[in-house]
Amino acid sequence: MKLLVVNPNTSAPMTAQIAAAARAVAAPGTTIVATQPDFGAASIEGHYDDAFAAAGVAQQARLHGAQVDGVVIACFGDPGLDAAREACTAPVIGIAEAAFHAASFLATGFSVVTTMTRTCVIAEHLLHKYGFERRCRGVHGTDIPVLELEAAGPALVTRIEAAARHALQHDRSGAIVLGCAGMADLAAQLQQRLGVPVIDGVAAAVKFAEGLAALGLHTSKQGDYARPLPKAYAGWAASLGFAPSAVGSSS
Amino acid sequence: MKLLVVNPNTSAPMTAQIAAAARAVAAPGTTIVATQPDFGAASIEGHYDDAFAAAGVAQQARLHGAQVDGVVIACFGDPGLDAAREACTAPVIGIAEAAFHAASFLATGFSVVTTMTRTCVIAEHLLHKYGFERRCRGVHGTDIPVLELEAAGPALVTRIEAAARHALQHDRSGAIVLGCAGMADLAAQLQQRLGVPVIDGVAAAVKFAEGLAALGLHTSKQGDYARPLPKAYAGWAASLGFAPSAVGSSS
Amino acid sequence: MKLLVVNPNTSAPMTAQIAAAARAVAAPGTTIVATQPDFGAASIEGHYDDAFAAAGVAQQARLHGAQVDGVVIACFGDPGLDAAREACTAPVIGIAEAAFHAASFLATGFSVVTTMTRTCVIAEHLLHKYGFERRCRGVHGTDIPVLELEAAGPALVTRIEAAARHALQHDRSGAIVLGCAGMADLAAQLQQRLGVPVIDGVAAAVKFAEGLAALGLHTSKQGDYARPLPKAYAGWAASLGFAPSAVGSSS
Amino acid sequence: MKLLVVNPNTSAPMTAQIAAAARAVAAPGTTIVATQPDFGAASIEGHYDDAFAAAGVAQQARLHGAQVDGVVIACFGDPGLDAAREACTAPVIGIAEAAFHAASFLATGFSVVTTMTRTCVIAEHLLHKYGFERRCRGVHGTDIPVLELEAAGPALVTRIEAAARHALQHDRSGAIVLGCAGMADLAAQLQQRLGVPVIDGVAAAVKFAEGLAALGLHTSKQGDYARPLPKAYAGWAASLGFAPSAVGSSS
Amino acid sequence: MKLLVVNPNTSAPMTAQIAAAARAVAAPGTTIVATQPDFGAASIEGHYDDAFAAAGVAQQARLHGAQVDGVVIACFGDPGLDAAREACTAPVIGIAEAAFHAASFLATGFSVVTTMTRTCVIAEHLLHKYGFERRCRGVHGTDIPVLELEAAGPALVTRIEAAARHALQHDRSGAIVLGCAGMADLAAQLQQRLGVPVIDGVAAAVKFAEGLAALGLHTSKQGDYARPLPKAYAGWAASLGFAPSAVGSSS
Amino acid sequence: MKLLVVNPNTSAPMTAQIAAAARAVAAPGTTIVATQPDFGAASIEGHYDDAFAAAGVAQQARLHGAQVDGVVIACFGDPGLDAAREACTAPVIGIAEAAFHAASFLATGFSVVTTMTRTCVIAEHLLHKYGFERRCRGVHGTDIPVLELEAAGPALVTRIEAAARHALQHDRSGAIVLGCAGMADLAAQLQQRLGVPVIDGVAAAVKFAEGLAALGLHTSKQGDYARPLPKAYAGWAASLGFAPSAVGSSS
Missing domain, CATH: 3.40.50.12500 (Rossmann fold)
Incomplete structure (x- = not known):
């Protein structure tokens, strides 16, 4: 294939x-x-x-x-x-859709952690278009530029982890969707740290x-x-x- | 696995x-x-x-x-x-959810063809709970009892095919979801006849x-x-x- | 009857x-x-x-x-x-539906105060299934186990009252729905303390x-x-x- | 009282x-x-x-x-x-709200049969405001002026019955809501003829x-x-x- | 004209x-x-x-x-x-509708700043009736009585400005709708101060x-x-x- | 300007x-x-x-x-x-948005008459994104290719008029939105024939x-x-x- x-x-x-x-x-x-x-x-x-x-x-x-x-x-x-x-x-x-679909098989509610806050509305429009507006309990920007993710060091990972922890707590969510293809590498690592499913859309x-x-x-x-x-x-x-x-x- | x-x-x-x-x-x-x-x-x-x-x-x-x-x-x-x-x-x-998710990857709108008309409301409740109420353009009962599907002969298949053709036309749909585990055998055959994706939830x-x-x-x-x-x-x-x-x- | x-x-x-x-x-x-x-x-x-x-x-x-x-x-x-x-x-x-219906006759928005936080999603699913998702402005868990309600002492009542006060303020609600059959005894008492309608679903x-x-x-x-x-x-x-x-x- | x-x-x-x-x-x-x-x-x-x-x-x-x-x-x-x-x-x-609430206790879907077609939109706005837009499967005008209902003879009743039968069939509904206070007298009679719950809002x-x-x-x-x-x-x-x-x- | x-x-x-x-x-x-x-x-x-x-x-x-x-x-x-x-x-x-329509041409999300908190629900009902419930990200009361707006001095303007700043930040909004005809005079002034579109419904x-x-x-x-x-x-x-x-x- | x-x-x-x-x-x-x-x-x-x-x-x-x-x-x-x-x-x-906004000022419900049926879904997605999904009561394709509209003769106008009449009746609508920039010339003429507001988005x-x-x-x-x-x-x-x-x- x-x-x-x-x-x-x-x-x-x-x-x-x-x-x-x-x-x-x-x-x-x-x-x-x-x-x-x-x-x-x-x-x-x-x-x-x-x-x-x-x-x-x-x-x-x-x-x-x-x-x-x-x-x-x-x-x-x-x-x-x-x-x-x-x-x-x-x-x-x-x-994005792949990640939303995967998350909705694993939790009654998920949160999205993405890059620039200004792009949150794009995710929100997609969630609504696809019908996941009730499954997704929050979309959170980290204001990390996309291209900085290419070589994400420990500081960036810590920042994304913090945003994810805040989202889980604030949104009462059970899973995290990573809102950028550039975050694909981080899913396994974050899943281990957070103890909840962390979904990378590329993989899904x-x-x-x-x-x-x-x-x-x-x-x-x-x-x-x-x-x-x-x-x-x-x-x-x-x-x-x-x-x-x-x-x-x-x- | x-x-x-x-x-x-x-x-x-x-x-x-x-x-x-x-x-x-x-x-x-x-x-x-x-x-x-x-x-x-x-x-x-x-x-x-x-x-x-x-x-x-x-x-x-x-x-x-x-x-x-x-x-x-x-x-x-x-x-x-x-x-x-x-x-x-x-x-x-x-x-059901698997079939809905699969169909929404393949068409902007799909129709469900199921068994007893009285169960349509169950599918409708699920569509709504899962967020597919806009993707699904119609749920259609055939009033075929579930257990008759165990040995579905040509007459039953023809009846389901007719219901599917009606649904595609009436609902302006691009794909068919089969609304019963007992219809799993029929998906390939119906897909060939109808020329649109026909989705069996067990497989999905x-x-x-x-x-x-x-x-x-x-x-x-x-x-x-x-x-x-x-x-x-x-x-x-x-x-x-x-x-x-x-x-x-x-x- | x-x-x-x-x-x-x-x-x-x-x-x-x-x-x-x-x-x-x-x-x-x-x-x-x-x-x-x-x-x-x-x-x-x-x-x-x-x-x-x-x-x-x-x-x-x-x-x-x-x-x-x-x-x-x-x-x-x-x-x-x-x-x-x-x-x-x-x-x-x-x-649950009885309480939601009753509350919607009495206030433009109500809040639910329930037992375990993990069950909030069940109430949310019901609210959505029944069509009260816009009337209900919040579902709040107290993490009081159901069976502890059998002999609810003053401390428990105070805890539920505090959760209700928080809900009224935070959600801008006008009424409280008690989210457990085990709270039926407390409605009158809480209504008197809070000064807003407090609805027990069993009675409703x-x-x-x-x-x-x-x-x-x-x-x-x-x-x-x-x-x-x-x-x-x-x-x-x-x-x-x-x-x-x-x-x-x-x- | x-x-x-x-x-x-x-x-x-x-x-x-x-x-x-x-x-x-x-x-x-x-x-x-x-x-x-x-x-x-x-x-x-x-x-x-x-x-x-x-x-x-x-x-x-x-x-x-x-x-x-x-x-x-x-x-x-x-x-x-x-x-x-x-x-x-x-x-x-x-x-109207009383009738909608009552109907939603009795059927998964109901239809409204009302007077002038031009008022259907008022019922639709209410259904939506109250959250019954998914429970109500259709609103049907009969174009009978309200004041003619004061002395509803057999012909009028037959006309309303026909509209109700059409609604039940077309909407796949299980109950009828009568959409005018002037129809209060007719509920029992229509319920008997139709074999489904017929709800008068005044009574409810x-x-x-x-x-x-x-x-x-x-x-x-x-x-x-x-x-x-x-x-x-x-x-x-x-x-x-x-x-x-x-x-x-x-x- | x-x-x-x-x-x-x-x-x-x-x-x-x-x-x-x-x-x-x-x-x-x-x-x-x-x-x-x-x-x-x-x-x-x-x-x-x-x-x-x-x-x-x-x-x-x-x-x-x-x-x-x-x-x-x-x-x-x-x-x-x-x-x-x-x-x-x-x-x-x-x-109200004019302001909502105008705002939705200018920002993906707007906030309403209005007078008495008790009237927020009226705006919310309208937003919902008109279909702007997703475009509007928040309705905020200032508890300024309508008739005090007739001679709005600097203190009132400052109060409205503060409410608008809070709304923009909290709701992640890009525009402000002024929720009272009595605020018509203030739109230009507030727009200059806030740096985002401020919409008066009378003008719109x-x-x-x-x-x-x-x-x-x-x-x-x-x-x-x-x-x-x-x-x-x-x-x-x-x-x-x-x-x-x-x-x-x-x- | x-x-x-x-x-x-x-x-x-x-x-x-x-x-x-x-x-x-x-x-x-x-x-x-x-x-x-x-x-x-x-x-x-x-x-x-x-x-x-x-x-x-x-x-x-x-x-x-x-x-x-x-x-x-x-x-x-x-x-x-x-x-x-x-x-x-x-x-x-x-x-499209201009036409939807204009229509919603003039009628409680409108219908869209557009070109190719395959594009209806694009209009439907927009209606939903913008919040007009309840105001619009139907989107109707005529299967007239866009470029044929450049020189729309009487036959084409008659075809669009027929589709509009069908839409008004079937959807119980009060206004028509023309779903293509190429139809801008036809609005006045169709409005006169149909007796309801006919909205061209370019003008709006x-x-x-x-x-x-x-x-x-x-x-x-x-x-x-x-x-x-x-x-x-x-x-x-x-x-x-x-x-x-x-x-x-x-x-």
């Missing part, structure tokens, strides 16, 4: 880090292919960055989606999730994608996620259109 | 059928242990049957939960789900349980799912209490 | 205490029959205990429901409420059941609460099935 | 009819006092009529509320409900008011329903102000 | 103040006509006052609505909004009414806001009925 | 058509500047197209937003709305933007819409970053 892991930002070290996190949890027969858009922000820390990332995910899904058995979008805002689903037949999973998304693919389940090509209609695309997107071919085929 | 699949009703042939369905999708290293309560209704077709089933699931989770890596509750009403989570450290997954629950267990994620033992308090239990439940031992241990 | 009050736990002193509380508010012509299951936990302090209680309520409703004009389920988690409604033609009222449920019965209103036997279908029940539940007789009859 | 039943419209025959319906279900010791405002519309069939009715209810509650043990607002839009609660210490119940409100009053529960005078502040009122309302006296006293 | 601004309370100085605030923001060609009911409370600080105000707004809309191009209801509880819409063909805007309502009227958009006269039905009105409201004339005409 | 109207697709004739529609309703002193991205789909008919459009709107808002007093995003999916708000200090309005957005700008209200630069953080952007987006200058300045 081959999974495409798209890092929606343009930081190559982060792509490598995410790929490693994905490979660490992938099943024996699973190959991880990691990619990133050739345009957009070095890190996603707001709505503006997210808009470029969504287009970048659409691009990567169009270019590589037909060659894989599942796609993971490795940014906690799930940018371009619906676009990628429209472009692909393979299942597509965002790491890989396992859910493997599971769905193993069952022969694909993205619905009927209705809202049907293949994009054939039409002209301009500028750098010119080659990213879809031919008027049969439903379910890939380009 | 060992998974416990609890059939909450007391029909042994159905337990065998569910076990076979679980084994058919389990990963190579996964062992499926199937069990059923020693009391309660032969099939779950209403709230009354469900109450016995919830107690039966609690019993089975108490008796076997500490020996496995994951638990699947194989009745579409997810009876005893919260009770089993309290009783277990391993992840516990209900087949097995894959999700495998995935969570592989990641080292367990049911939160802090807060709402903490181990039951030590106390006296009467009657047939007398031996099902928990000792006042350390958090996280099993009995 | 005869009302069945089911204590879902197996503590006989608590059954007696609840019966006394019900009798204290019953109308002159009302007879209170109190009962408890012959199995399950001595107190309900979590989901696991609740699962046995639900089955116990189903059992008691099946055994006695046809002989009474109304049924009250006297545990704040309303265990087995839907099951009992399916099994009975008489109206069935849970004490008795009056609502009397009112509905007086109006000739019964549990709907059409649709979701129709009489259970005739089928085999195993083990200790073997005698609790329903015969395939006419709608509305009792066995 | 004395209950004030306020007919919010200015049709005296309808006040008499409502008073009779209330007396028919009142407990032996309950006295019904019926009243109506001295201004406003002869029937309430829209938002405009409702605004006068709300002021009329406030007036009547101010004039008579301190002399009674409970107040019933006998128009299905519950006009002036919050105002009357602010003005009174006795419990105040609207007939009387029993709930009796029950709350019997328990010594009053409208919260702390917070949102505190007694109106002393201030000047102009015009015909000049005498309806409140003195700056102690909390809980009546004028 | 002519706009009717109705002050729902009976304080003439406040009517003048509101008229001035409306004129200050009206477009060059817009004439502001300000009016107030001839009955009711001098200020609206609760549900009771609000009931008279709703009738007063209905009266004023009936008397003057046909002669104007738009109507503004200048009390933060939007009393009589639906009634005025039924009575008028011109667009009718409440200042005037601009929205101008905009809708300029587009030729009117209140729908089909369905829920159709002209009131012809019927008898009693007492002081006797002359406020509608003739059985053609749809869309004004009296 | 200068307003930027961004057509998110890359069809120049449609940009011209939208600009004309905006100019037709702009106030005398308002200048309309219309623009479109230099990349992306010729029409937005799904999630995939929408992802490019969001990035295109972000680009245009970055390039031109600092020179204007308000921004209108002229595609019914409101692509890039949050991104543009982050990038701009001027108010930013999407045409222009008036709301004019109104907010006239009041000196801007997008909040505190919290969730604060200016994007300074960072590297790659590829075609390289020049679209923000300098680390003072809050509120434009680049």
Whole structure:
């Protein structure tokens, strides 16, 4: 089985880090292919960055989606999730949704600990869109910039741990969702320290994608996620259109 | 890895059928242990049957939960789900929730096709409790008794297919969730006929349980799912209490 | 008029205490029959205990429901409420829902003061299921074990009063709902001290059941609460099935 | 016990009819006092009529509320409900809310059959405000003018019955709520014909008011329903102000 | 263009103040006509006052609505909004809704700073009715009486500013809605001090009414806001009925 | 006053058509500047197209937003709305939200008539995100491709009119929202034929933007819409970053 892991930002070290996190949890027969858009922000820390990332995910899904058995979008805002689903037949999973789904199997209520406070609203919008607004009891910013996570030292870990402890107590939560792909490395360590499930979305998304693919389940090509209609695309997107071919085929 | 699949009703042939369905999708290293309560209704077709089933699931989770890596509750009403989570450290997954989660990865809207119309409200309550009330666009009864599914012939399949086609059209849905563990055998066949994802909760629950267990994620033992308090239990439940031992241990 | 009050736990002193509380508010012509299951936990302090209680309520409703004009389920988690409604033609009222309904007639917002913090989520799930999630402005645990309430001394009352005062202030609430059948004795006393309505669910449920019965209103036997279908029940539940007789009859 | 039943419209025959319906279900010791405002519309069939009715209810509650043990607002839009609660210490119940509460004790889903289609939105707003939007599965207008109900002949009853049958089937409901005080007479008859609970809000409100009053529960005078502040009122309302006296006293 | 601004309370100085605030923001060609009911409370600080105000707004809309191009209801509880819409063909805007709509164009979350804490629930009910319950992150009372705002000195402004700063911080909001028509004068000043958008509903309502009227958009006269039905009105409201004339005409 | 109207697709004739529609309703002193991205789909008919459009709107808002007093995003999916708000200090309005807001001032319930059925879900997600899910009673696809609207002949208008009539009847709605910028020309004509308010989002957005700008209200630069953080952007987006200058300045 081959999974495409798209890092929606343009930081190559982060792509490598995410790929490693994905490979660490992938099943024996699973190959991880990691990619990133050739345009957009070095890190996603707001709505503006997210808009470029969504287009970048659409691009990567169009270019590589037909060659894989599942796609993971490795940014906690799930940018371009619906676009990628429209472009692909393979299942597509965002790491925010994956983490929310996983947490809701393990606790009646969870808290999210994320990076910049200004991005909390993005998580809140997703929670609401997906239906987890009652399961999630709080979203907490740490104001740690995303790219500082690439080399998270003990001080940063302590800061995230403190935020998680505060969240568990204040929100009466039973699990922690880490709100950034850059935190993937920290989940095991934090879980051990906190004594509650700590969920990294990259790992969760890989396992859910493997599971769905193993069952022969694909993205619905009927209705809202049907293949994009054939039409002209301009500028750098010119080659990213879809031919008027049969439903379910890939380009 | 060992998974416990609890059939909450007391029909042994159905337990065998569910076990076979679980084994058919389990990963190579996964062992499926199937069990059923020693009391309660032969099939779950209403709230009354469900109450016995919830107690039966609690019993089975108490008796076997500490020996496995994951638990699947194989009745579409997810009876005893919260009770089993309290009783277990391993992840516990209900087949209704598993199917809802899987469907929401694959389509913006799905429909449920179930057995007796009188049980639709149970699915609706679950959808609402779990937060899928906006993703699910309709719950449809076929008024096929649960136990008739054990030997579903072509006529029954045709009836379920017709209900699914009606649901897809009427609800503008992109995927079908089969609303009964007894329909597990039919998913692949219906998916081929309908051309949209058809989700069987038993299969989905097995894959999700495998995935969570592989990641080292367990049911939160802090807060709402903490181990039951030590106390006296009467009657047939007398031996099902928990000792006042350390958090996280099993009995 | 005869009302069945089911204590879902197996503590006989608590059954007696609840019966006394019900009798204290019953109308002159009302007879209170109190009962408890012959199995399950001595107190309900979590989901696991609740699962046995639900089955116990189903059992008691099946055994006695046809002989009474109304049924009250006297545990704040309303265990087995839907099951009992399916099994009975008489109206069935849970004490949590009764208290929520009563409070919403008296204040725009109320707070719940209950026993163990770990059970708050059960109240929250009920509030949401019933539609009171906007009326209730907070659920507060006191971490007083249920069975300690049997002989609540001044210290316990002071502790509950303090929790109620905190809730009124913090939640900007106008009324207090007591979140345990074992607190029934304390309502009048607390109401006098706090100067706001303090609602005990046992009392509220008795009056609502009397009112509905007086109006000739019964549990709907059409649709979701129709009489259970005739089928085999195993083990200790073997005698609790329903015969395939006419709608509305009792066995 | 004395209950004030306020007919919010200015049709005296309808006040008499409502008073009779209330007396028919009142407990032996309950006295019904019926009243109506001295201004406003002869029937309430829209938002405009409702605004006068709300002021009329406030007036009547101010004039008579301190002399009674409970107040019933006998128009299905519950006009002036919050105002009357602010003005009174006795419990105040609207007939729409009473009917919704009663129905939700008896069925998992109910339908409303009302008069003019244009008033359906008023019921829908109330359902939503009160939290019954998930319990109510449909609101159906019959386009029967309110005042024609005063002398409802067999043809009208047949028309309402047909609307109710349609609603039960279409909405998959288990109970019918009659959406007008003028339909109070028809509940028993329709219940017999339809075989499901048929709820008249006047009757339900009387029993709930009796029950709350019997328990010594009053409208919260702390917070949102505190007694109106002393201030000047102009015009015909000049005498309806409140003195700056102690909390809980009546004028 | 002519706009009717109705002050729902009976304080003439406040009517003048509101008229001035409306004129200050009206477009060059817009004439502001300000009016107030001839009955009711001098200020609206609760549900009771609000009931008279709703009738007063209905009266004023009936008397003057046909002669104007738009109507503004200048009390933060939007009393009589639906009634005025039924009575008028011109667009009718409440200042609470106008402020909520404006704020939701400018920030993902806003906070309301209002007068008496006891009226917070009125704002909360409106937020919920209108669908802004997720956009509004908090409603905060200052316990400043409405009529003290007529001559708000520096001390009052400082108090409101402090409440706004607290709200922005505590609610993580990006904008402030002023919760009283009497605060209209303070918006610009507070916006400068706070550095975030501060929204006065009177100003917002005037601009929205101008905009809708300029587009030729009117209140729908089909369905829920159709002209009131012809019927008898009693007492002081006797002359406020509608003739059985053609749809869309004004009296 | 200068307003930027961004057509998110890359069809120049449609940009011209939208600009004309905006100019037709702009106030005398308002200048309309219309623009479109230099990349992306010729029409937005799904999630995939929408992802490019969001990035295109972000680009245009970055390039031109600092020179204007308000921004209108002229595609019914409101692509890039949050991104543009982050990038701009001027108010930013999407045409879908503008139309929903306008409709909710005019009717208790409205229906949306849009182009491709597959895009209905995009409108539904927006309705839910914005809080209009209860005001909107239905979203209806006509399966007219967006670009066919450029030269909408009588047949197309008749088809849209028929869909609108069906929606009004079926949904019990009082107003119609046209779900595509390409339908802007048709609003007046359809309003005349249907006799209910017909709302074009382009016109509504222009008036709301004019109104907010006239009041000196801007997008909040505190919290969730604060200016994007300074960072590297790659590829075609390289020049679209923000300098680390003072809050509120434009680049």
